[in-house]
Amino acid sequence: MINSYASSDDAAIAIAGARAGADVVRKRYGQRLNRIDKGAGxxxxxxxxEAEKTILGVIRATRPDDAVLGEEGGQQGAVDAERQWLVDPLCGTLNYAVGNMLVAVNVALRDGAAAVADPFSGEVFFTDGESAWVRRDGADDELLTPSPDTRLVDVNLDPPFPSAPGFRAVDLLAHPEFVEVFRPRVVSTTLALAWVAAGKRAAYVTDGGDLSRSVHFAAGIALCRAAGCAVTGIDGAPIGEAGRGLVVAADDETHGLLMSMTRSRS
Structure with missing residues (x-):
């Protein structure tokens, strides 16, 4: 059972779904898996x-009337439903397919509870929409506390690059001030967003359009907001329908430094 500080039934469902998906991902790891081509590489x-079907089973058993948008299965239920779950059953598929364990399972209720599970560490990062926590087997849940102390910044270098040439993540890595203050990391999964909320990363930067309702990013964004991180688009504006990309930082100072660098490159 989920503890009293995160007693929301929705948070419990997000955790259960993410854990169930993570169990599948962990069990199938290392097996020979056929690739299902989705185009554009x-x-x-x-x-x-399989992980997505398992997560949907958890949601359907407890919230049969809710809509779901899955990375693999697409939209199920009304597009304009008041309650919609966003599911990315395996974020970091390329990593996983080549035997790399840097992957995440993301389950989020739009504008509500969310969970991000790391199938291999056993950690589940979750929020009830107000506070953010990490759960580990056999240990009490811990409040997520962002910190810039690591100075590690994860940058998503995967295409497409809709903001180029005005903004290119690779240019940020070459910025003189960036290399003086930060150290880059590239994990190719939104697990890095959970790490910002947990103090394992100072920031995360990616290009893109509106990511607030993306199956890939919604759970991580919810975690970071609940943990108190600075969350904006790459132009410093609030993320949303008119937003561009994402800059999430452990604190305002780190966020300000990154924004000054992106603007100077623009």
Whole structure:
């Protein structure tokens, strides 16, 4: 059972769904998995599909009337439903397919509770929409506390690059001030967003359009907001329908430094 400080049934469902998906991902790891071509170099595996079905089973058993948008199965239920779950059953599929364990399972209720599970560390990062926590087997839940102390900044270098040439993440890495203050990391999964909320990363930067309702990013964004991180688009504006990309930082100072660098490159 979920503890009293995160007693929301929705948070419990997000945790259960993320854990169930993570169990599938962990069990299928290392197996020979056929790739399902999705075009433009993107693909899914049988593990993605099975994990998503398992997560949907958890949601359907407890919230049968809610809509779901899944990375693999698409929209189920009304597009304009008041309650919609956003599910990315295996974020980091390419990592997973080549035997790299840097992956995440993301489950989020739009504008509500969310959970991000790391299938291999056993950690589940979650929020009830107000506070953010991490759960580990056999240990009490811990409040997520962002910190810039690591100075590690994860940067998503995967295409597309809709803001180029005005903003290119690779240019940020070459900025003189960036290399003086930060150290880059590239994990190719939104697990890095949970790490910002947990104090394992100072910041995360990615290009893109509106990511607030993306199956890839919604759970991580919810975690970071609940943990008190600074969250904006790459132009410093609030993320949303008119937003561009994402800059999430452990504190305002780190966020300000990154924004000054992106603006100077623009």
């Amino acid at each position: 993107d693909f899914a595996t049988a593990a993605d599909v």
